[in-house]
Amino acid sequence: MLKIETSKKSNYTEIKLIGEVDASNSVELDEAIVALVENDTKNILVDGTQLEYISSAGLGVFMSYIEDFNDKKISLVIFGLNEKVFHVFQILGLDQLINIKSNKEDAVMEL
Amino acid sequence: MFKLPNLNIGKISLLVAIMTWLSLLFVDITRLFGKLNQMDSDTAPEISYILEIIFFIVVYVYFNHSINNSKKNNFIDLIWRAAITGIVATVISIFISIFYYSLGESRLASDPLLRNVFYHIDFGFATVFLVSCTLLWKHLILYQKTKKVVQQWQAFEVGLLISMFFVFFNNNTLDYSFLFGLSVLVLFGASLAVNLKWIPYLTFKEKWKSILFMLLIQFSAAYLFIQILTYSQGNTLYLNLTDNLFLLSLFAFVFIYAVFSFLVTLFNLPTSSVFEQKLVEAINFQRLSQSIKPGENENQVLDILMDSCMSAAYVDAAWLELKINEDDCKVIHQRYVTNSERKDLQNLINSTRPFSEFSWQEKNNDSKILSGKIQDLKYKSVTITPLVINKQTVGRVILLKEVKDGFNKEMMNIISTFVGQACISVENYRLLNEALKNERYKEELLIAQRVQRSLLPSTLHHDETFEIHGFSEAADEVGGDYYETQILGDNEFAVIIGDVSGKGTSAAFNMSQMKGIFHSLVQLNPTPKEFLIKANKALSHCLEKNHFITTAYYIINTKERKIHYSRAGHCPTLHYDSTSESCEYLSIDGMGLGILRNQLYEKYVYEKELFLNKNDILVLFTDGIVEAKNENSEEFGYERLKKVLCKFHHLSAEEIQQKIIDQVYEFIGLSTLPDDDYSILVIKFIK
Numbered sequence: 001m002l003k004i005e006t007s008k009k010s011n012y013t014e015i016k017l018i019g020e021v022d023a024s025n026s027v028e029l030d031e032a033i034v035a036l037v038e039n040d041t042k043n044i045l046v047d048g049t050q051l052e053y054i055s056s057a058g059l060g061v062f063m064s065y066i067e068d069f070n071d072k073k074i075s076l077v078i079f080g081l082n083e084k085v086f087h088v089f090q091i092l093g094l095d096q097l098i099n100i101k102s103n104k105e106d107a108v109m110e111l
Numbered sequence: 112m113f114k115l116p117n118l119n120i121g122k123i124s125l126l127v128a129i130m131t132w133l134s135l136l137f138v139d140i141t142r143l144f145g146k147l148n149q150m151d152s153d154t155a156p157e158i159s160y161i162l163e164i165i166f167f168i169v170v171y172v173y174f175n176h177s178i179n180n181s182k183k184n185n186f187i188d189l190i191w192r193a194a195i196t197g198i199v200a201t202v203i204s205i206f207i208s209i210f211y212y213s214l215g216e217s218r219l220a221s222d223p224l225l226r227n228v229f230y231h232i233d234f235g236f237a238t239v240f241l242v243s244c245t246l247l248w249k250h251l252i253l254y255q256k257t258k259k260v261v262q263q264w265q266a267f268e269v270g271l272l273i274s275m276f277f278v279f280f281n282n283n284t285l286d287y288s289f290l291f292g293l294s295v296l297v298l299f300g301a302s303l304a305v306n307l308k309w310i311p312y313l314t315f316k317e318k319w320k321s322i323l324f325m326l327l328i329q330f331s332a333a334y335l336f337i338q339i340l341t342y343s344q345g346n347t348l349y350l351n352l353t354d355n356l357f358l359l360s361l362f363a364f365v366f367i368y369a370v371f372s373f374l375v376t377l378f379n380l381p382t383s384s385v386f387e388q389k390l391v392e393a394i395n396f397q398r399l400s401q402s403i404k405p406g407e408n409e410n411q412v413l414d415i416l417m418d419s420c421m422s423a424a425y426v427d428a429a430w431l432e433l434k435i436n437e438d439d440c441k442v443i444h445q446r447y448v449t450n451s452e453r454k455d456l457q458n459l460i461n462s463t464r465p466f467s468e469f470s471w472q473e474k475n476n477d478s479k480i481l482s483g484k485i486q487d488l489k490y491k492s493v494t495i496t497p498l499v500i501n502k503q504t505v506g507r508v509i510l511l512k513e514v515k516d517g518f519n520k521e522m523m524n525i526i527s528t529f530v531g532q533a534c535i536s537v538e539n540y541r542l543l544n545e546a547l548k549n550e551r552y553k554e555e556l557l558i559a560q561r562v563q564r565s566l567l568p569s570t571l572h573h574d575e576t577f578e579i580h581g582f583s584e585a586a587d588e589v590g591g592d593y594y595e596t597q598i599l600g601d602n603e604f605a606v607i608i609g610d611v612s613g614k615g616t617s618a619a620f621n622m623s624q625m626k627g628i629f630h631s632l633v634q635l636n637p638t639p640k641e642f643l644i645k646a647n648k649a650l651s652h653c654l655e656k657n658h659f660i661t662t663a664y665y666i667i668n669t670k671e672r673k674i675h676y677s678r679a680g681h682c683p684t685l686h687y688d689s690t691s692e693s694c695e696y697l698s699i700d701g702m703g704l705g706i707l708r709n710q711l712y713e714k715y716v717y718e719k720e721l722f723l724n725k726n727d728i729l730v731l732f733t734d735g736i737v738e739a740k741n742e743n744s745e746e747f748g749y750e751r752l753k754k755v756l757c758k759f760h761h762l763s764a765e766e767i768q769q770k771i772i773d774q775v776y777e778f779i780g781l782s783t784l785p786d787d788d789y790s791i792l793v794i795k796f797i798k
Binding site for chain 2: 022023030052053055056057059060061063064066067084088091092093094096097
């Protein structure tokens with residue numbers, strides 16, 4: 001089960017992921033990100049505090065936007081991942097390409 | 112053994128009936144002759160009575176048999192049969208009267224012997240008519256019988272049987288006991304005569320026929336009754352056969368039932384069209400529910416639906432719109448209206464309330480009929496019924512009538528029932544087709560499964576210094592896990608394990624690409640790092656944007672007893688060090704393949720080497736193993752895996768692999784299904 005809450009803040013938009021991202025619902029995550037890109041959002045903050053699990057399909061969504069975001073100068077910062085989920089990003093090497101912070105304050109600083 | 116010949120009851124009873132009648136005639140004539148000539152050879156009247164009873168019974172048996180065996184059992188045939196017997200009996204009787212009338216005052220006209228012969232003929236035919244008619248009535252009365260009616264009828268038959276023997280008590284005179292018996296049977300007969308359930312099932316035309324035949328029967332019965340009364344009134348000389356309780360009761364019964372049927376049929380005439388309509392609706396309903404058979408299509412159901420709706424509501428024009436896409440519909444099954452007329456009407460309807468409120472998108476259009484009037488010269492009232500299949504409005508039926516307020520509640524109810532049934536039929540048809548298609552897909556998947564299984568090696572390359580054992584299981588029919596080995600040269604082996612992102616069919620295709628890349632690159636004998644860089648480059652052109660592959664590549668040199676390895680986003684390898692007797696994950700950075708599809712990738716891969724001793728173990732696995740969850744959503748995890756290896760390091764590679772899988776299955780429990788692919792490769796140095 002995955003719940004996505006998108007909230008627009010003054011200078012960034014926050015996506016809160018609640019639950020698990022797997023092959024069955026990674027499309028929802030993708031749609032949420034596409035919607036933001038279409039709205040010309042330049043700063044995206046992903047709140048992972050309540051993300052319990054992410055499968056390779058979920059990682060694939062984040063991965064697919066890395067180059068795209070670099071070209072369009074969109075910054076994406078993930079914060080608040082629990083140890084287990086962060087480990088998944090780490091093993092794959094995604095932590096080196098995506099800005100991942102431990103808390104929201106640090107994440108906002110990155111924008 | 113004595114064998115009963117196959118008796119033909121019909122023929123025998125007919126023969127016996129004629130014989131009995133002839134003997135009755137003979138006995139009566141002889142008696143009359145003796146009486147006239149004052150001879151003393153008077154035969155007892157009881158003999159005649161007995162013969163009369165036998166005649167009754169045999170005629171009864173004959174007709175019972177003949178009606179039961181008759182093929183034609185519809186109501187009109189039965190009534191026609193009764194009517195024709197009545198007409199024959201009446202015509203014969205009329206001929207006899209005419210014959211006497213033509214004789215005038217001649218001697219022959221007053222001859223009692225001749226008159227007695229004709230009396231017997233009249234009696235015989237009247238009996239035949241009454242008995243056959245009674246038995247035909249029996250069929251009509253017992254139509255849609257209940258137990259009560261059957262019992263009533265049986266009691267009536269017993270009463271009639273008793274009435275035959277009544278003649279021995281009163282010698283066929285009309286005394287009080289006779290009148291009492293007669294009134295009992297007449298009342299009984301009348302009470303049976305209310306069973307007229309067959310009448311509504313006649314069509315309008317059949318009802319008219321029935322009325323005519325019933326009139327003929329009434330006339331015949333009345334005429335024969337009067338004729339027989341005149342015989343017995345002017346008679347003193349010969350034996351009275353006809354003032355018989357049985358016979359007179361039958362007269363009454365036949366006449367009463369004919370009158371009842373006549374009247375009820377007559378009053379049923381105006382409503383018969385309603386009943387016919389209901390019957391047609393029931394049949395249409397059945398056609399709708401059974402209409403889609405293999406080889407037919409939805410169009411036929413909709414065709415039947417249109418006919419059914421039109422006949423149910425006496426519609427003057429109609430068409431059916433089917434939705435093709437969001438804002439376009441196609442008109443099919445157009446009835447009694449031209450294309451241009453229909454287009455005008457469509458525009459008019461769509462701009463008239465309440466029809467303008469119709470929404471194709473609405474979810475609860477089910478059984479929501481719109482009905483109202485339009486400002487048109489010809490058509491005054493309209494209904495629109497949506498066709499809802501699987502909560503989607505797929506079409507609508509438009510019915511028009513020339514009268515104002517032409518659609519009443521009953522019509523709309525029946526239309527909505529028809530439409531509902533048609534939708535169910537179409538839905539069932541679609542489901543069936545889908546099921547067939549799914550069945551094909553399943554077969555295709557089985558083939559894919561077989562092909563993919565064959566992509567995983569059945570034997571793994573090794574030499575006498577190490578054991579290697581692999582295991583792989585997919586969560587779906589096909590999976591995205593991959594492992595393989597290859598001989599690079601003397602004492603050198605390449606080992607690869609990989610995991611494609613996602614799962615199922617898409618993962619399986621990418622896995623086969625990975626296999627191709629492995630076999631191509633391994634020929635070049637690259638270092639692990641080179642292998643990953645080249646593989647990443649190759650995959651950059653093959654993988655979809657959001658797909659990646661994690662892999663780990665090893666070169667085992669058994670002579671130098673060392674391995675070179677690189678990791679590309681794959682789960683770290685578990686290593687059991689026999690010298691320190693400890694288990695650790697090999698730490699090395701490395702990014703997954705397909706994540707960074709340019710030259711920068713090189714910066715994110717590394718290579719390490721490791722010397723191995725005897726009894727050292729390497730466990731290569733995919734994330735399915737460590738991410739396997741139990742019912743509390745707890746993961747199997749890296750720590751548990753480590754503990755299993757520490758515990759079973761003394762076993763062979765195959766046994767260790769088995770233990771790990773057993774532990775994983777035990778951990779997730781029977782209730783949860785694996786939701787990822789599991790693969791594991793155990794390498795143990797035995798020298």
